[in-house]
Amino acid sequence: GAGVSQSPSNKVTEKGKDVELRCDPISGHTALYWYRQSLGQGLEFLIYFQGNSAPDKSGLPSDRFSAERTGGSVSTLTIQRTQQEDSAVYLCASSFPSGTETQYFGPGTRLLVL
Amino acid sequence: GESVGLHLPTLSVQEGDNSIINCAYSNSASDYFIWYKQESGKGPQFIIDIRSNMDKRQGQRVTVLLNKTVKHLSLQIAATQPGDSAVYFCAESLHGNNRLAFGKGNQVVVIP
Numbered sequence: 001g002a003g004v005s006q007s008p009s010n011k012v013t014e015k016g017k018d019v020e021l022r023c024d025p026i027s028g029h030t031a032l033y034w035y036r037q038s039l040g041q042g043l044e045f046l047i048y049f050q051g052n053s054a055p056d057k058s059g060l061p062s063d064r065f066s067a068e069r070t071g072g073s074v075s076t077l078t079i080q081r082t083q084q085e086d087s088a089v090y091l092c093a094s095s096f097p098s099g100t101e102t103q104y105f106g107p108g109t110r111l112l113v114l
Numbered sequence: 115g116e117s118v119g120l121h122l123p124t125l126s127v128q129e130g131d132n133s134i135i136n137c138a139y140s141n142s143a144s145d146y147f148i149w150y151k152q153e154s155g156k157g158p159q160f161i162i163d164i165r166s167n168m169d170k171r172q173g174q175r176v177t178v179l180l181n182k183t184v185k186h187l188s189l190q191i192a193a194t195q196p197g198d199s200a201v202y203f204c205a206e207s208l209h210g211n212n213r214l215a216f217g218k219g220n221q222v223v224v225i226p
Binding site: 004031033035040041042043044045048050056058059091093095102103104105106107108 | 122148150155156157158159160163203205212213214215216217218219
């Protein structure tokens, strides 16, 4: 079956613009995660959705970052007023409900803020 | 030696040899551990996981060892192949909290 998909694969934007990144999880996975990976670094947790529960937003670095998940499936990560330090690869992962923590990752969106 | 540019620890291994990648984790309460492989330009790919009630788990050509006493995790790859060249990340999580905390990664370079 299809894995986690993300779009766009690459995004170049100007400082101060807003961007939206999309994640389509594996069918049947109710848990969805966003991570950020800066060049040559490990992954930094951003936000976690589980079913209809309130999301865990504790990893969002500032109030310019927000995410939503509509209908328990597709998720959008929005970065407002982008800054150069937002340049990174944004990775989405999904998994079955809590108790099985294996997270399967998408290919990521490479964001470059000029 | 260290890889300049990526600033990641680098393991160079001859094709056919065994590789051992080490990881020190931070939270003694973590009870789930996982190894991912990341090739250039791709997302992390699941390799193998282990829970804290085990100290060893084997997969196909890979073995994960967990030493909770010293908070150490290792990944062993048998008969390393060129396709094993990648960055390898360990990650940990605490039961009931699905967020994964990742290490910084280790670059493996397989020499044909």
